[in-house]
Amino acid sequence: MQESDQWFRRAMLFALVLLVGLAGRTTLAQESQLPVLSKYVIEQFGDRPSVPTGELSEELQQAVADTFLVPAATGSWGRDQEIALNIIANSGDPRLGWLISDLMRFSGGGALLSSLADAASQLLGFEHETTNVWGSTTDHLIAWKIPAPPGYLSVKKALFTSIEPAWENIFVEGDIDWTLVSWGGVLIDSRPYDTTDDPCNCIPAVDNPKVIAAAEAKWLDDEDIIFGVEINGEYRAYPRQIMEVREMVNDTLGGRDIGMPYCTLCGAAQAYFTDEIPEGVERPILRTSGLLSRSNKVMYDLGTWSVFDTFTGAALTGPLADKGIKLKQASVVTAAWGEWKKAHPNTTVLEERHALGRDPDFRNNRDANGPIFPVGDVDPRLSVHEDIIGVISKSGKPYAFQRSRAFIELKRNKKVGFENVQLVLDGGGIRAVDIDGSDLGSHQAFWFAWSQFHPETGLWPEN
DSSP: HHHHHHHHHHHHHHHHHHHSSSSOOOEEEEEESSSOOOHHHHHOOOOOOOOOOOOHHHHHHHIIIIIIIHHHHHHHOOHHHHHHHHHTSOOOOOGGGHHHHHHHHHHSHHHHHHHHHHHHHHHOOOOSSSSOOHHHHHHHHHHHHHOOTHHHHHHHHHHHHHHHHGGGGTSEEEEGGGGGHHHHHBOOOOOTOOOTOOOOOOOOEEOOOOEEEEOTTSSTTTSSEEEEEEEEEEEEEEEEEHHHHHHEEEEEEEEEEEEEEEEETTEEEOOSSOOOSSSSOOOOEEEEEEEEEEEEEEEEEEEOEEEEEEEOOBBBBBHHHHHHOEEEEEOOOOEEEHHHHHTTTEEEEOGGGGGGTTTOOOOHSSTTTOOOOOOOOOOOOOOOOOOOEEEETTTTTTEEHHHHHHHHHHHHHHOEEEETTEEETTTTTTEOOTTTTTOOOOEEEHHHHHHHHHHHEEEESSS
16 A cells, blocks of 8 residues: 555544544443333344444544545545454444445445445344345434444544535534434535526525416316415415425515425425524525435525424524524415315415426325335334324424324314314315414324424324
8 A cells, every 4th residue: 555545544543533532441331321112113123232332442443444434535445445344343333333324325336335234234233134235224223223433423424525515514513313314315405595497416496486376377287286385364385296396495475484395205395484583693595405314304504504403493503503493384285286276266376387397296106115215113103104294282292193084084074183283174185273273383294204203292093
């Protein structure tokens, strides 16, 4: 190996040691220090392996540098990496499985993926039962609630920014579990505000979309699915065909600014007020980062690079997290276009041109066999892709309503609710209102997504 390469490796190792701290003694974690696993998790994934605590040994720090940092900087993989990976595989430290999972995501298959799969199997003590070894490895790590290794964020950042340099501003410390964040297969949308028509190698958000009256929307069939929003008596429909392409809208409706993410993988469109923020804070402009957290899109604010929890509206990193920003939701009603426009004839709807000449609706064929990205374990009370209506009650408790059964009961004029929450029919869909009829900011989603972001959720009907 050339002297310059040796210097580079030493520099990488030195940087890693600075980031993770001095090497220290590694001890086994007491089981009481780790979250208790549910019976259904153990039945599906087996018992969790023993998890060490403390810093990595000098040998493991060197192995981490050789296995992950060197390839991130050079794009190469060779004998030194195979040797280092073997040290990690035999370390007995399942925390390092997270770094193997991260590299798997970018491996592209072939010999490298095979080596990583063997290492993950050896390290974690299970055999892959699927060709999707990245998904299998990550599902086990999530379900077992394996913690991150020391210095994890810095190493992960090096791997991810070797693919997309703009993620440099995304991967920062905050109230976010970075082990759960993976690549969605696209790059970040970092285009300036109000550049809707500018092309990008990303999922392009729509800012200030052009809208038309319902009668002009000849391109929409009555059975096409839309996401309906009402604010201050003004109604608007966001067709799913457009949202599948754009996945993010920054709009103004009823005199209020809103940001509207749509996670195709979670079956969830949400609407957040982006004008109800502290004085001196600029309106957040929501964008798609190209990253996922348990198959849910990771969105961020274009102005501050603050990452938001897409399901709760809470800022998790950056200046907006420092200010404690949590965006309030307006309800989004998932309905057929024909029923929505019949119930709300004055509704506007986005122009067809925002679909960019495409007409996708991936739900039925994409989601037929379960989530296509790792999610770990799923609350077994419902099937993973059961549609639910999710809402937060006055007491702060999340509730999920099985949409199919709630719809039948509401059609029969039966009451459906918990605490102060009552469901009502609206334009062919369902939304939640308070006992005084005011909006509670509900939305439809797949059960796996709602239950993972709200693990303490109540469920209707109660069994």
